[in-house]
Amino acid sequence: MSAAHGRQGEVPVVPVSPPLKDELDIVIPxxxxxxxxxMWRPFFQPYHLIIVQDGDPSKTIRVPEGFDYELYNRNDINRILGPKASCxxxxxxxxxxxxYMVSKKKYIYTIDDDCFVAKDPSGKxxxxxxxxxxxxxxxSTPHFFNTLYDPYREGADFVRGYPFSMREGVPTAVSHGLWLNIPDYDAPTQLVKPLERNTRYVDAVLTIPKGTLFPMCGMNLAFxxxxxxxxxxxxxxxxxxxIGRYDDMWAGWCCKVICDHLGLGVKTGLPYIFHSKASNPFVNLRKEYKGIYWQEDIIPFFQSVALPKDCTTVQRCYLELSKLVKEKLGPIDPYFLKLAEAMVTWIEAWDELNTPKSSPESAAVSKAPNGTPAKK
Known part of the structure; x- marks a missing residue:
């Protein structure tokens, strides 16, 4: 369609489509x-939303008018995955x-419902x-650190001494954003710093180096x-x-080990969101206390993981990782044996719902006209 012409002498205005409009889903639990x-309408409305309703499936969740979305509750998850819903x-x-599993888009952005639009230092x-x-x-540049951080941002470049053979970088798999106001602290830190707020905006993006783990937060994350x-x-x-509150960190450790193995990059830094609600530190401590104890073994485990060369896909890497979790972490607590089994179930369910579009299985998730999952 050609652009509409304005008055004589005016430059015609060509509508600009939002980036990746048809290639990205926004996932919200x-x-x-x-x-x-x-608050997010100016930025999110052009995109498709996948809302995952937690808790009581009989409760009605209200979504503002004008958004294109599909809403899944626990009944839908059980219907679509059957016995594999246990994962x-x-x-x-x-x-x-x-x-993430039911999306059919190339990119995902996930955000929590207590995260608001932040402002940069200029107030924008x-x-x-x-x-x-x-x-x-x-x-991304995981193999050699650039001291000007992300060399691909406007106004930056590779510094003197950066090998020219490495300047093409590697594909970026994960973009990890940060938060203003309420920091993403664990329960003990929340308890000793109950009034602390993050007001410092750092205008930087950097690639996390190969071989380095990080605590991934899922409330402002794209991949x-x-x-x-x-x-x-x-x-x-x-x-x-x-255990609770280790879900995103577990995914982050697994993803980072696999990204390092497959030659993919992970970035952290911008963008910021405004995290509005501090969770109860005493409730969090009850959820986290085993994780705080177990992480002293989990981190060395991930630091020592060496995936075989024949693991050339994410699925094969993940299944190999599940075997190592069972073998190395299983003796710590039976929970890890259960988690290792769930990792396998997750991959099986993922592959069932993400078969090529030409196959019958691709119709496993059908949608109703109003944007909610169709009931079969």
Missing amino acids: TIRNLDFLE ISFKDSACRCFG DINALAQHIQSLLSP NRDLIGAAMYFGLMGDGQP
């Missing part, structure tokens, strides 16, 4: 009405990874989604689903599990 979307956490935001609203897309579409989606499993958390 929630237990409440999504009124927070009103999706219940009463925990880890349920969001079901949205930050389009977090656009900044994530910028990071995902530019290469290339085609490159790393099958490893973005947020584990078994919440109802019936001895």
Whole structure:
């Protein structure tokens, strides 16, 4: 369609389509009405939303008018996955990874419903989604650190001494954003710093070096689903599990080890969102205390993981990782044996729902006209 012509002498205005409009889904886990979307409307409305309703499936979740979305509750998860639904956490935001599984887009952005639009130092609203897309579409440099951080950003470049043979970088699989106001602290830190707020905006993006782990936060996160989606499993958390609040970190450790093995990059830094709600540190401590204890073994485990050369896909890497979890972490607690089994179930379910479009299985998830999952 040609652009509409204005008055004589005026330059015609050509509508600009939002970046990756038809290639990106926004995944939101929630237990409440999504009124927070009103603040994000200028940035999110052009995109498709996948809402994963946690908790009571009989509760009605209100979504503001004008958004294109599909909404899944626990009944839908059980219907679509059958017995394999056991790998999706219940009463925990880890349920969001079901949205990653049913998406058919190349990219995913996930955000929590207590995250609002932040402002940069000039007072301008930050389009977090656009900044994530910028990071995902530019290469990463995990093999050699650039002291000007991301050399692909406008106004930056590779510094003197950076090998020219490495300047093409590698594909970026994960863009990890940060938060203003309420920091993403664990319960002990929350307890000793109850009034601390993050007001410092650092205008930087950097690639996390190969061989270095990081604590991934899932409330402001984007990733290339085609490159790393099958490893973005947020584990078994919440109802019936001895641990919570380690879902995103578990996924981050698994993804980083696999990205390092497959030659993919992970970036962290911009964009910022405004985290509005501090969770109860005493409730968090009850959820985290085993994780705080176990992480002293989990981190050395991931630091020592060496995946075989014949693991050339994310799925094969993840299945190999599940075997190592069972072997190395299983003796610590039976939970890890259960988690290792769930990792296998996750991959099986992922492959069932993500077969080539020409196959009958591709119709496993059918949608109703109103944007909610169709009931079979």
